Amino acid sequence: MSNTTINTTSSPTAILNDGGEPGYTFPNSFGYYGKFGGAFIPEMLHRNVEELRNRYLEIMQEPSFQQEFNDLLRDYVGRPTPLYYAKRLSEQYKTKLYLKREDLNHTGAHKINNAIGQVLLAQRLGKKHIIAETGAGQHGVATATVCALKGVECIVYMGVKDIERQAPNVARMKMLGAKVMPAASGSQTLKDATNEAIRHWINNPADTHYVIGSVVGPHPYPDMVARFQSVISQETRWQLKQQTGSELPTHVMACVGGGSNAAGAFYHFLDELSVQLVAVEAAGHGVNSGMSAATTQLGKPGVLHGSKSLVMQTADGQVVEPHSISAGLDYPGIGPMHAHLFDSGRGTFLSATDEEAVQAAFELCKLEGIIPALESAHALAAIKEMKYKESDVVVVCLSGRGDKDLGTYMKYM
Structure with missing residues:
Protein backbone atom coordinates (compact mmCIF):
# COMPACT_ATOMS: atom_id res chain seq x y z
CA MET A 1 0.00 0.00 0.00
CA SER A 2 1.26 3.48 -0.78
CA ASN A 3 2.08 5.84 2.06
CA THR A 4 -0.89 8.18 1.61
CA THR A 5 -2.12 9.97 4.73
CA ILE A 6 -5.77 9.35 5.57
CA ASN A 7 -7.86 12.49 5.63
CA THR A 8 -9.91 12.49 8.83
CA THR A 9 -11.50 15.91 8.80
CA SER A 10 -13.87 16.23 11.75
CA SER A 11 -17.61 16.14 11.11
CA PRO A 12 -20.78 16.20 13.21
CA THR A 13 -22.27 13.17 11.46
CA ALA A 14 -22.40 9.63 12.76
CA ILE A 15 -19.83 8.32 10.32
CA LEU A 16 -16.84 10.47 11.19
CA ASN A 17 -15.17 11.27 14.47
CA ASP A 18 -13.12 14.24 15.64
CA GLY A 19 -9.37 14.05 15.45
CA GLY A 20 -7.53 11.66 13.19
CA GLU A 21 -4.28 10.66 14.86
CA PRO A 22 -3.59 6.91 14.63
CA GLY A 23 -4.34 5.16 17.89
CA TYR A 24 -7.26 3.29 19.33
CA THR A 25 -9.84 4.95 17.07
CA PHE A 26 -8.04 5.39 13.75
CA PRO A 27 -5.57 3.19 11.89
CA ASN A 28 -2.42 4.73 10.46
CA SER A 29 -2.03 5.46 6.75
CA PHE A 30 -1.20 1.80 6.07
CA GLY A 31 -4.33 0.64 7.87
CA TYR A 32 -2.64 -0.60 11.05
CA TYR A 33 -3.96 -0.40 14.59
CA GLY A 34 -0.72 -0.90 16.48
CA LYS A 35 0.77 -4.06 14.97
CA PHE A 36 -2.50 -5.32 13.44
CA GLY A 37 -4.25 -4.47 10.18
CA GLY A 38 -2.91 -3.69 6.70
CA ALA A 39 -4.07 -5.01 3.34
CA PHE A 40 -2.92 -8.45 2.22
CA ILE A 41 -4.67 -8.99 -1.10
CA PRO A 42 -4.20 -10.79 -4.42
CA GLU A 43 -3.06 -8.63 -7.32
CA MET A 44 -6.49 -8.94 -9.00
CA LEU A 45 -8.09 -6.99 -6.14
CA HIS A 46 -5.44 -4.27 -5.86
CA ARG A 47 -7.32 -1.83 -8.09
CA ASN A 48 -10.58 -2.28 -6.18
CA VAL A 49 -9.05 -1.95 -2.74
CA GLU A 50 -6.90 1.03 -3.76
CA GLU A 51 -9.91 2.81 -5.27
CA LEU A 52 -11.86 2.21 -2.08
CA ARG A 53 -8.96 3.33 0.13
CA ASN A 54 -8.42 6.50 -1.87
CA ARG A 55 -12.08 7.50 -2.02
CA TYR A 56 -14.03 6.17 0.96
CA LEU A 57 -13.41 9.12 3.28
CA GLU A 58 -13.94 11.65 0.50
CA ILE A 59 -17.30 10.08 -0.40
CA MET A 60 -18.38 9.68 3.23
CA GLN A 61 -17.77 13.39 3.84
CA GLU A 62 -19.85 14.54 0.85
CA PRO A 63 -22.91 16.45 2.12
CA SER A 64 -25.20 14.49 -0.24
CA PHE A 65 -23.87 11.18 1.11
CA GLN A 66 -24.22 12.24 4.72
CA GLN A 67 -27.74 13.53 4.07
CA GLU A 68 -28.91 10.31 2.42
CA PHE A 69 -27.17 8.07 4.96
CA ASN A 70 -28.55 9.86 8.00
CA ASP A 71 -32.02 10.23 6.48
CA LEU A 72 -32.17 6.47 5.90
CA LEU A 73 -30.93 5.72 9.41
CA ARG A 74 -33.74 7.88 10.79
CA HIS A 110 -26.94 -3.45 14.00
CA LYS A 111 -25.85 -4.80 10.61
CA ILE A 112 -28.19 -2.48 8.68
CA ASN A 113 -26.10 0.58 9.69
CA ASN A 114 -23.08 -0.65 7.74
CA ALA A 115 -25.06 -2.20 4.88
CA ILE A 116 -26.71 1.13 4.06
CA GLY A 117 -23.40 2.97 4.18
CA GLN A 118 -21.54 0.53 1.97
CA VAL A 119 -24.27 0.18 -0.67
CA LEU A 120 -24.54 3.99 -0.95
CA LEU A 121 -20.77 4.17 -1.25
CA ALA A 122 -20.69 1.40 -3.89
CA GLN A 123 -23.23 3.26 -6.00
CA ARG A 124 -21.07 6.38 -5.92
CA LEU A 125 -18.14 4.24 -7.07
CA GLY A 126 -20.22 3.07 -10.04
CA LYS A 127 -20.48 -0.57 -8.93
CA LYS A 128 -23.44 -2.49 -10.38
CA HIS A 129 -23.36 -5.69 -8.32
CA ILE A 130 -23.16 -6.37 -4.58
CA ILE A 131 -21.81 -9.47 -2.86
CA ALA A 132 -21.72 -10.21 0.86
CA GLU A 133 -20.94 -12.99 3.32
CA THR A 134 -23.04 -13.87 6.33
CA GLY A 135 -22.95 -16.19 9.33
CA ALA A 136 -26.00 -15.58 11.50
CA GLY A 137 -27.75 -14.20 8.43
CA GLN A 138 -28.32 -10.72 9.85
CA HIS A 139 -25.69 -9.07 7.63
CA GLY A 140 -27.03 -10.98 4.65
CA VAL A 141 -30.58 -9.85 5.39
CA ALA A 142 -29.42 -6.26 5.91
CA THR A 143 -27.47 -6.21 2.64
CA ALA A 144 -30.33 -7.85 0.73
CA THR A 145 -32.72 -5.29 2.22
CA VAL A 146 -30.68 -2.28 1.11
CA CYS A 147 -30.11 -3.80 -2.34
CA ALA A 148 -33.86 -4.29 -2.72
CA LEU A 149 -34.39 -0.68 -1.64
CA LYS A 150 -31.86 0.56 -4.20
CA GLY A 151 -32.62 -1.90 -7.01
CA VAL A 152 -29.16 -3.50 -6.99
CA GLU A 153 -28.35 -7.16 -7.68
CA CYS A 154 -27.27 -8.99 -4.51
CA ILE A 155 -25.50 -12.30 -3.97
CA VAL A 156 -24.94 -13.55 -0.40
CA TYR A 157 -22.51 -16.35 0.47
CA MET A 158 -23.41 -18.45 3.52
CA GLY A 159 -22.02 -21.67 4.98
CA VAL A 160 -24.14 -24.79 4.53
CA LYS A 161 -24.21 -25.32 8.30
CA ASP A 162 -25.38 -21.76 8.86
CA ILE A 163 -28.03 -22.08 6.14
CA GLU A 164 -29.49 -24.97 8.12
CA ARG A 165 -29.44 -23.31 11.55
CA GLN A 166 -30.51 -19.87 10.34
CA ALA A 167 -33.31 -20.94 7.99
CA PRO A 168 -35.61 -17.96 8.75
CA ASN A 169 -32.94 -15.50 7.63
CA VAL A 170 -32.25 -17.51 4.47
CA ALA A 171 -35.95 -17.26 3.62
CA ARG A 172 -35.88 -13.50 4.26
CA MET A 173 -32.90 -12.99 1.96
CA LYS A 174 -34.57 -14.93 -0.84
CA MET A 175 -37.84 -13.05 -0.36
CA LEU A 176 -35.89 -9.80 -0.67
CA GLY A 177 -34.55 -10.93 -4.05
CA ALA A 178 -31.02 -11.95 -3.06
CA LYS A 179 -29.34 -15.09 -4.37
CA VAL A 180 -28.02 -17.19 -1.47
CA MET A 181 -24.93 -19.19 -2.44
CA PRO A 182 -23.95 -22.10 -0.14
CA ALA A 183 -20.32 -22.49 0.98
CA ALA A 184 -19.71 -26.22 1.34
CA SER A 185 -15.98 -26.23 2.14
CA GLY A 186 -14.23 -26.41 5.51
CA SER A 187 -16.50 -26.02 8.52
CA GLN A 188 -19.28 -24.69 6.26
CA THR A 189 -19.63 -21.57 8.40
CA LEU A 190 -18.71 -17.87 8.28
CA LYS A 191 -15.01 -18.34 7.48
CA ASP A 192 -15.86 -20.42 4.43
CA ALA A 193 -18.58 -18.03 3.27
CA THR A 194 -15.98 -15.24 3.40
CA ASN A 195 -13.55 -17.33 1.36
CA GLU A 196 -16.18 -17.86 -1.35
CA ALA A 197 -17.14 -14.18 -1.42
CA ILE A 198 -13.48 -13.19 -1.89
CA ARG A 199 -13.15 -15.71 -4.75
CA HIS A 200 -16.20 -14.17 -6.42
CA TRP A 201 -14.74 -10.67 -6.01
CA ILE A 202 -11.42 -11.76 -7.55
CA ASN A 203 -13.28 -13.04 -10.62
CA ASN A 204 -15.49 -9.93 -10.92
CA PRO A 205 -13.36 -6.99 -9.78
CA ALA A 206 -14.50 -4.26 -12.16
CA ASP A 207 -18.24 -3.98 -11.48
CA THR A 208 -18.69 -5.62 -8.05
CA HIS A 209 -18.45 -4.26 -4.51
CA TYR A 210 -17.95 -6.65 -1.60
CA VAL A 211 -19.95 -5.49 1.41
CA ILE A 212 -17.93 -6.96 4.29
CA GLY A 213 -20.13 -7.22 7.36
CA SER A 214 -17.60 -6.83 10.15
CA VAL A 215 -14.46 -4.89 11.09
CA VAL A 216 -12.28 -7.43 9.27
CA GLY A 217 -10.70 -7.66 5.84
CA PRO A 218 -8.09 -5.50 4.12
CA HIS A 219 -7.78 -1.79 4.90
CA PRO A 220 -9.95 0.30 4.60
CA TYR A 221 -12.74 -2.12 5.55
CA PRO A 222 -12.11 -2.27 9.33
CA ASP A 223 -12.03 1.53 9.56
CA MET A 224 -14.96 2.02 7.18
CA VAL A 225 -17.23 -0.46 8.95
CA ALA A 226 -16.31 0.97 12.36
CA ARG A 227 -17.24 4.46 11.16
CA PHE A 228 -20.62 3.32 9.86
Whole structure:
Protein backbone atom coordinates (compact mmCIF):
# COMPACT_ATOMS: atom_id res chain seq x y z
CA MET A 1 0.00 0.00 0.00
CA SER A 2 1.26 3.48 -0.78
CA ASN A 3 2.08 5.84 2.06
CA THR A 4 -0.89 8.18 1.61
CA THR A 5 -2.12 9.97 4.73
CA ILE A 6 -5.77 9.35 5.57
CA ASN A 7 -7.86 12.49 5.63
CA THR A 8 -9.91 12.49 8.83
CA THR A 9 -11.50 15.91 8.80
CA SER A 10 -13.87 16.23 11.75
CA SER A 11 -17.61 16.14 11.11
CA PRO A 12 -20.78 16.20 13.21
CA THR A 13 -22.27 13.17 11.46
CA ALA A 14 -22.40 9.63 12.76
CA ILE A 15 -19.83 8.32 10.32
CA LEU A 16 -16.84 10.47 11.19
CA ASN A 17 -15.17 11.27 14.47
CA ASP A 18 -13.12 14.24 15.64
CA GLY A 19 -9.37 14.05 15.45
CA GLY A 20 -7.53 11.66 13.19
CA GLU A 21 -4.28 10.66 14.86
CA PRO A 22 -3.59 6.91 14.63
CA GLY A 23 -4.34 5.16 17.89
CA TYR A 24 -7.26 3.29 19.33
CA THR A 25 -9.84 4.95 17.07
CA PHE A 26 -8.04 5.39 13.75
CA PRO A 27 -5.57 3.19 11.89
CA ASN A 28 -2.42 4.73 10.46
CA SER A 29 -2.03 5.46 6.75
CA PHE A 30 -1.20 1.80 6.07
CA GLY A 31 -4.33 0.64 7.87
CA TYR A 32 -2.64 -0.60 11.05
CA TYR A 33 -3.96 -0.40 14.59
CA GLY A 34 -0.72 -0.90 16.48
CA LYS A 35 0.77 -4.06 14.97
CA PHE A 36 -2.50 -5.32 13.44
CA GLY A 37 -4.25 -4.47 10.18
CA GLY A 38 -2.91 -3.69 6.70
CA ALA A 39 -4.07 -5.01 3.34
CA PHE A 40 -2.92 -8.45 2.22
CA ILE A 41 -4.67 -8.99 -1.10
CA PRO A 42 -4.20 -10.79 -4.42
CA GLU A 43 -3.06 -8.63 -7.32
CA MET A 44 -6.49 -8.94 -9.00
CA LEU A 45 -8.09 -6.99 -6.14
CA HIS A 46 -5.44 -4.27 -5.86
CA ARG A 47 -7.32 -1.83 -8.09
CA ASN A 48 -10.58 -2.28 -6.18
CA VAL A 49 -9.05 -1.95 -2.74
CA GLU A 50 -6.90 1.03 -3.76
CA GLU A 51 -9.91 2.81 -5.27
CA LEU A 52 -11.86 2.21 -2.08
CA ARG A 53 -8.96 3.33 0.13
CA ASN A 54 -8.42 6.50 -1.87
CA ARG A 55 -12.08 7.50 -2.02
CA TYR A 56 -14.03 6.17 0.96
CA LEU A 57 -13.41 9.12 3.28
CA GLU A 58 -13.94 11.65 0.50
CA ILE A 59 -17.30 10.08 -0.40
CA MET A 60 -18.38 9.68 3.23
CA GLN A 61 -17.77 13.39 3.84
CA GLU A 62 -19.85 14.54 0.85
CA PRO A 63 -22.91 16.45 2.12
CA SER A 64 -25.20 14.49 -0.24
CA PHE A 65 -23.87 11.18 1.11
CA GLN A 66 -24.22 12.24 4.72
CA GLN A 67 -27.74 13.53 4.07
CA GLU A 68 -28.91 10.31 2.42
CA PHE A 69 -27.17 8.07 4.96
CA ASN A 70 -28.55 9.86 8.00
CA ASP A 71 -32.02 10.23 6.48
CA LEU A 72 -32.17 6.47 5.90
CA LEU A 73 -30.93 5.72 9.41
CA ARG A 74 -33.74 7.88 10.79
CA ASP A 75 -36.65 7.16 8.44
CA TYR A 76 -35.90 3.62 7.24
CA VAL A 77 -33.91 1.96 10.02
CA GLY A 78 -35.72 3.73 12.86
CA ARG A 79 -32.79 5.38 14.62
CA PRO A 80 -31.99 6.46 17.22
CA THR A 81 -32.42 3.11 18.94
CA PRO A 82 -33.47 3.34 22.61
CA LEU A 83 -31.01 3.23 25.48
CA TYR A 84 -33.14 1.20 27.87
CA TYR A 85 -32.61 1.11 31.64
CA ALA A 86 -33.11 -2.56 32.53
CA LYS A 87 -34.55 -2.11 36.03
CA ARG A 88 -35.07 -5.75 37.02
CA LEU A 89 -31.76 -6.87 35.51
CA SER A 90 -30.08 -4.02 37.39
CA GLU A 91 -31.65 -5.17 40.65
CA GLN A 92 -30.41 -8.70 39.95
CA TYR A 93 -26.78 -7.58 39.59
CA LYS A 94 -26.91 -4.59 41.98
CA THR A 95 -25.70 -2.02 39.48
CA LYS A 96 -27.17 0.23 36.76
CA LEU A 97 -27.54 -1.72 33.52
CA TYR A 98 -28.57 -0.08 30.27
CA LEU A 99 -29.27 -1.93 27.01
CA LYS A 100 -28.50 -0.25 23.70
CA ARG A 101 -31.39 -1.66 21.67
CA GLU A 102 -29.85 -2.40 18.27
CA ASP A 103 -32.30 -5.31 18.13
CA LEU A 104 -35.04 -2.76 17.40
CA ASN A 105 -33.48 -1.67 14.11
CA HIS A 106 -35.24 -2.60 10.86
CA THR A 107 -34.01 -6.14 9.97
CA GLY A 108 -33.37 -6.88 13.65
CA ALA A 109 -29.72 -6.03 14.26
CA HIS A 110 -26.94 -3.45 14.00
CA LYS A 111 -25.85 -4.80 10.61
CA ILE A 112 -28.19 -2.48 8.68
CA ASN A 113 -26.10 0.58 9.69
CA ASN A 114 -23.08 -0.65 7.74
CA ALA A 115 -25.06 -2.20 4.88
CA ILE A 116 -26.71 1.13 4.06
CA GLY A 117 -23.40 2.97 4.18
CA GLN A 118 -21.54 0.53 1.97
CA VAL A 119 -24.27 0.18 -0.67
CA LEU A 120 -24.54 3.99 -0.95
CA LEU A 121 -20.77 4.17 -1.25
CA ALA A 122 -20.69 1.40 -3.89
CA GLN A 123 -23.23 3.26 -6.00
CA ARG A 124 -21.07 6.38 -5.92
CA LEU A 125 -18.14 4.24 -7.07
CA GLY A 126 -20.22 3.07 -10.04
CA LYS A 127 -20.48 -0.57 -8.93
CA LYS A 128 -23.44 -2.49 -10.38
CA HIS A 129 -23.36 -5.69 -8.32
CA ILE A 130 -23.16 -6.37 -4.58
CA ILE A 131 -21.81 -9.47 -2.86
CA ALA A 132 -21.72 -10.21 0.86
CA GLU A 133 -20.94 -12.99 3.32
CA THR A 134 -23.04 -13.87 6.33
CA GLY A 135 -22.95 -16.19 9.33
CA ALA A 136 -26.00 -15.58 11.50
CA GLY A 137 -27.75 -14.20 8.43
CA GLN A 138 -28.32 -10.72 9.85
CA HIS A 139 -25.69 -9.07 7.63
CA GLY A 140 -27.03 -10.98 4.65
CA VAL A 141 -30.58 -9.85 5.39
CA ALA A 142 -29.42 -6.26 5.91
CA THR A 143 -27.47 -6.21 2.64
CA ALA A 144 -30.33 -7.85 0.73
CA THR A 145 -32.72 -5.29 2.22
CA VAL A 146 -30.68 -2.28 1.11
CA CYS A 147 -30.11 -3.80 -2.34
CA ALA A 148 -33.86 -4.29 -2.72
CA LEU A 149 -34.39 -0.68 -1.64
CA LYS A 150 -31.86 0.56 -4.20
CA GLY A 151 -32.62 -1.90 -7.01
CA VAL A 152 -29.16 -3.50 -6.99
CA GLU A 153 -28.35 -7.16 -7.68
CA CYS A 154 -27.27 -8.99 -4.51
CA ILE A 155 -25.50 -12.30 -3.97
CA VAL A 156 -24.94 -13.55 -0.40
CA TYR A 157 -22.51 -16.35 0.47
CA MET A 158 -23.41 -18.45 3.52
CA GLY A 159 -22.02 -21.67 4.98
CA VAL A 160 -24.14 -24.79 4.53
CA LYS A 161 -24.21 -25.32 8.30
CA ASP A 162 -25.38 -21.76 8.86
CA ILE A 163 -28.03 -22.08 6.14
CA GLU A 164 -29.49 -24.97 8.12
CA ARG A 165 -29.44 -23.31 11.55
CA GLN A 166 -30.51 -19.87 10.34
CA ALA A 167 -33.31 -20.94 7.99
CA PRO A 168 -35.61 -17.96 8.75
CA ASN A 169 -32.94 -15.50 7.63
CA VAL A 170 -32.25 -17.51 4.47
CA ALA A 171 -35.95 -17.26 3.62
CA ARG A 172 -35.88 -13.50 4.26
CA MET A 173 -32.90 -12.99 1.96
CA LYS A 174 -34.57 -14.93 -0.84
CA MET A 175 -37.84 -13.05 -0.36
CA LEU A 176 -35.89 -9.80 -0.67
CA GLY A 177 -34.55 -10.93 -4.05
CA ALA A 178 -31.02 -11.95 -3.06
CA LYS A 179 -29.34 -15.09 -4.37
CA VAL A 180 -28.02 -17.19 -1.47
CA MET A 181 -24.93 -19.19 -2.44
CA PRO A 182 -23.95 -22.10 -0.14
CA ALA A 183 -20.32 -22.49 0.98
CA ALA A 184 -19.71 -26.22 1.34
CA SER A 185 -15.98 -26.23 2.14
CA GLY A 186 -14.23 -26.41 5.51
CA SER A 187 -16.50 -26.02 8.52
CA GLN A 188 -19.28 -24.69 6.26
CA THR A 189 -19.63 -21.57 8.40
CA LEU A 190 -18.71 -17.87 8.28
CA LYS A 191 -15.01 -18.34 7.48
CA ASP A 192 -15.86 -20.42 4.43
CA ALA A 193 -18.58 -18.03 3.27
CA THR A 194 -15.98 -15.24 3.40
CA ASN A 195 -13.55 -17.33 1.36
CA GLU A 196 -16.18 -17.86 -1.35
CA ALA A 197 -17.14 -14.18 -1.42
CA ILE A 198 -13.48 -13.19 -1.89
CA ARG A 199 -13.15 -15.71 -4.75
CA HIS A 200 -16.20 -14.17 -6.42
CA TRP A 201 -14.74 -10.67 -6.01
CA ILE A 202 -11.42 -11.76 -7.55
CA ASN A 203 -13.28 -13.04 -10.62
CA ASN A 204 -15.49 -9.93 -10.92
CA PRO A 205 -13.36 -6.99 -9.78
CA ALA A 206 -14.50 -4.26 -12.16
CA ASP A 207 -18.24 -3.98 -11.48
CA THR A 208 -18.69 -5.62 -8.05
CA HIS A 209 -18.45 -4.26 -4.51
CA TYR A 210 -17.95 -6.65 -1.60
CA VAL A 211 -19.95 -5.49 1.41
CA ILE A 212 -17.93 -6.96 4.29
CA GLY A 213 -20.13 -7.22 7.36
CA SER A 214 -17.60 -6.83 10.15
CA VAL A 215 -14.46 -4.89 11.09
CA VAL A 216 -12.28 -7.43 9.27
CA GLY A 217 -10.70 -7.66 5.84
CA PRO A 218 -8.09 -5.50 4.12
CA HIS A 219 -7.78 -1.79 4.90
CA PRO A 220 -9.95 0.30 4.60
CA TYR A 221 -12.74 -2.12 5.55
CA PRO A 222 -12.11 -2.27 9.33
CA ASP A 223 -12.03 1.53 9.56
CA MET A 224 -14.96 2.02 7.18
CA VAL A 225 -17.23 -0.46 8.95
CA ALA A 226 -16.31 0.97 12.36
CA ARG A 227 -17.24 4.46 11.16
CA PHE A 228 -20.62 3.32 9.86
CA GLN A 229 -21.32 1.50 13.14
CA SER A 230 -20.07 4.39 15.30
CA VAL A 231 -23.60 5.78 15.33
CA ILE A 232 -24.22 3.30 18.19
CA SER A 233 -21.78 4.96 20.59
CA GLN A 234 -22.55 8.44 19.31
CA GLU A 235 -26.20 7.99 20.31
CA THR A 236 -25.23 6.30 23.57
CA ARG A 237 -23.29 9.36 24.70
CA TRP A 238 -26.13 11.86 24.32
CA GLN A 239 -28.72 9.37 25.58
CA LEU A 240 -26.69 8.76 28.73
CA LYS A 241 -26.35 12.51 29.20
CA GLN A 242 -30.13 12.84 29.08
CA GLN A 243 -30.76 9.94 31.47
CA THR A 244 -27.87 10.17 33.94
CA GLY A 245 -26.38 13.64 33.54
CA SER A 246 -23.08 12.25 32.23
CA GLU A 247 -22.06 11.14 28.72
CA LEU A 248 -19.65 8.54 30.06
CA PRO A 249 -20.59 5.12 31.45
CA THR A 250 -18.19 3.15 33.61
CA HIS A 251 -18.39 0.10 31.32
CA VAL A 252 -19.42 -0.71 27.75
CA MET A 253 -19.94 -4.40 26.96
CA ALA A 254 -20.48 -6.13 23.62
CA CYS A 255 -20.07 -9.55 22.03
CA VAL A 256 -17.20 -10.02 19.57
CA GLY A 257 -16.77 -12.35 16.64
CA GLY A 258 -15.24 -10.20 13.94
CA GLY A 259 -16.43 -7.34 16.09
CA SER A 260 -18.61 -4.79 14.26
CA ASN A 261 -21.21 -4.21 16.97
CA ALA A 262 -18.44 -3.90 19.56
CA ALA A 263 -16.51 -1.49 17.34
CA GLY A 264 -19.62 0.66 17.03
CA ALA A 265 -20.44 0.48 20.74
CA PHE A 266 -16.84 1.30 21.76
CA TYR A 267 -16.00 3.86 19.06
CA HIS A 268 -16.77 7.17 20.79
CA PHE A 269 -15.37 5.85 24.09
CA LEU A 270 -12.05 4.49 22.80
CA ASP A 271 -10.03 7.46 23.99
CA GLU A 272 -12.08 7.94 27.18
CA LEU A 273 -9.78 5.91 29.39
CA SER A 274 -12.16 6.05 32.37
CA VAL A 275 -14.59 3.85 30.42
CA GLN A 276 -13.85 0.12 30.67
CA LEU A 277 -14.41 -1.62 27.33
CA VAL A 278 -15.47 -5.26 27.73
CA ALA A 279 -15.53 -7.57 24.71
CA VAL A 280 -17.05 -11.04 25.06
CA GLU A 281 -16.03 -13.88 22.76
CA ALA A 282 -17.65 -17.27 22.22
CA ALA A 283 -16.04 -20.01 24.32
CA GLY A 284 -18.21 -22.69 22.72
CA HIS A 285 -17.92 -25.88 24.78
CA GLY A 286 -15.08 -24.28 26.77
CA VAL A 287 -12.03 -22.24 25.79
CA ASN A 288 -9.72 -25.26 25.81
CA SER A 289 -12.28 -27.83 24.65
CA GLY A 290 -11.20 -27.80 21.01
CA MET A 291 -14.66 -26.42 20.14
CA SER A 292 -14.35 -22.69 20.78
CA ALA A 293 -14.11 -19.32 19.03
CA ALA A 294 -12.27 -17.39 21.76
CA THR A 295 -9.70 -15.88 19.42
CA THR A 296 -7.83 -13.65 21.86
CA GLN A 297 -7.27 -16.62 24.18
CA LEU A 298 -6.36 -19.14 21.49
CA GLY A 299 -5.08 -17.08 18.58
CA LYS A 300 -1.66 -15.97 17.40
CA PRO A 301 -0.71 -13.17 14.99
CA GLY A 302 -1.45 -14.17 11.42
CA VAL A 303 -3.14 -13.09 8.21
CA LEU A 304 -6.77 -13.98 7.55
CA HIS A 305 -9.09 -12.57 4.89
CA GLY A 306 -6.82 -9.69 3.98
CA SER A 307 -5.49 -8.31 7.26
CA LYS A 308 -3.02 -9.18 9.98
CA SER A 309 -4.72 -9.92 13.27
CA LEU A 310 -5.08 -12.65 15.89
CA VAL A 311 -6.08 -15.92 14.26
CA MET A 312 -6.82 -19.37 15.66
CA GLN A 313 -4.22 -21.49 13.86
CA THR A 314 -2.02 -24.53 14.12
CA ALA A 315 1.76 -24.39 14.59
CA ASP A 316 2.21 -24.46 10.80
CA GLY A 317 -0.33 -21.69 10.20
CA GLN A 318 -3.42 -23.67 9.22
CA VAL A 319 -6.67 -22.09 10.43
CA VAL A 320 -8.32 -23.96 13.32
CA GLU A 321 -12.03 -24.51 12.82
CA PRO A 322 -14.02 -22.47 15.35
CA HIS A 323 -17.22 -23.42 17.14
CA SER A 324 -20.03 -21.40 18.65
CA ILE A 325 -23.71 -21.99 19.16
CA SER A 326 -24.13 -18.51 17.65
CA ALA A 327 -23.45 -18.42 13.92
CA GLY A 328 -22.38 -14.78 14.06
CA LEU A 329 -19.52 -15.50 16.48
CA ASP A 330 -18.35 -18.69 14.75
CA TYR A 331 -15.18 -17.10 13.31
CA PRO A 332 -11.49 -18.01 13.86
CA GLY A 333 -10.22 -14.42 13.85
CA ILE A 334 -11.00 -10.97 15.20
CA GLY A 335 -10.88 -7.48 13.74
CA PRO A 336 -7.50 -5.68 13.91
CA MET A 337 -8.96 -2.86 16.03
CA HIS A 338 -9.97 -5.41 18.65
CA ALA A 339 -6.67 -7.26 18.40
CA HIS A 340 -4.98 -3.95 19.21
CA LEU A 341 -7.36 -3.26 22.11
CA PHE A 342 -6.49 -6.70 23.51
CA ASP A 343 -2.76 -6.45 22.85
CA SER A 344 -2.50 -2.96 24.34
CA GLY A 345 -4.62 -3.76 27.37
CA ARG A 346 -7.18 -1.05 26.50
CA GLY A 347 -9.95 -3.65 26.23
CA THR A 348 -10.96 -6.39 28.65
CA PHE A 349 -11.65 -9.64 26.78
CA LEU A 350 -13.86 -12.30 28.37
CA SER A 351 -15.63 -15.34 26.98
CA ALA A 352 -18.92 -17.16 27.51
CA THR A 353 -19.78 -20.76 26.71
CA ASP A 354 -22.76 -21.91 24.67
CA GLU A 355 -24.59 -22.94 27.83
CA GLU A 356 -23.85 -19.65 29.61
CA ALA A 357 -25.13 -17.65 26.64
CA VAL A 358 -28.38 -19.61 26.46
CA GLN A 359 -29.00 -19.20 30.18
CA ALA A 360 -28.30 -15.46 29.98
CA ALA A 361 -30.82 -15.19 27.14
CA PHE A 362 -33.51 -16.90 29.21
CA GLU A 363 -32.69 -14.62 32.13
CA LEU A 364 -33.23 -11.52 30.01
CA CYS A 365 -36.49 -12.96 28.70
CA LYS A 366 -37.84 -13.57 32.19
CA LEU A 367 -36.63 -10.33 33.77
CA GLU A 368 -37.15 -7.82 30.96
CA GLY A 369 -39.39 -9.45 28.36
CA ILE A 370 -36.69 -9.21 25.65
CA ILE A 371 -35.52 -12.17 23.55
CA PRO A 372 -31.91 -11.48 22.47
CA ALA A 373 -29.93 -12.95 19.61
CA LEU A 374 -27.55 -15.70 20.69
CA GLU A 375 -24.66 -13.41 19.80
CA SER A 376 -25.89 -10.67 22.14
CA ALA A 377 -26.55 -13.26 24.84
CA HIS A 378 -22.79 -13.83 25.14
CA ALA A 379 -22.34 -10.21 26.24
CA LEU A 380 -25.18 -10.64 28.74
CA ALA A 381 -23.59 -13.84 30.09
CA ALA A 382 -20.41 -11.97 30.98
CA ILE A 383 -22.24 -9.54 33.26
CA LYS A 384 -21.95 -12.00 36.15
CA GLU A 385 -18.17 -12.28 35.60
CA MET A 386 -17.67 -8.59 36.34
CA LYS A 387 -17.56 -6.88 39.72
CA TYR A 388 -19.60 -3.69 39.84
CA LYS A 389 -20.36 -0.94 42.27
CA GLU A 390 -23.98 0.05 42.76
CA SER A 391 -23.11 3.45 41.32
CA ASP A 392 -21.58 2.01 38.12
CA VAL A 393 -23.29 2.67 34.79
CA VAL A 394 -22.96 -0.34 32.49
CA VAL A 395 -24.06 -0.20 28.84
CA VAL A 396 -24.56 -3.53 27.07
CA CYS A 397 -24.94 -3.51 23.30
CA LEU A 398 -27.94 -5.70 22.51
CA SER A 399 -26.78 -6.24 18.95
CA GLY A 400 -29.71 -8.29 17.64
CA ARG A 401 -33.03 -9.91 18.42
CA GLY A 402 -33.61 -13.60 18.90
CA ASP A 403 -36.29 -14.42 16.34
CA LYS A 404 -33.68 -16.15 14.18
CA ASP A 405 -32.54 -18.32 17.10
CA LEU A 406 -35.89 -19.63 18.34
CA GLY A 407 -35.16 -23.08 16.91
CA THR A 408 -32.04 -23.33 19.07
CA TYR A 409 -33.70 -21.86 22.15
CA MET A 410 -36.57 -24.34 21.89
CA LYS A 411 -34.12 -27.22 22.34
CA TYR A 412 -33.31 -25.86 25.80
CA MET A 413 -36.90 -25.31 26.89
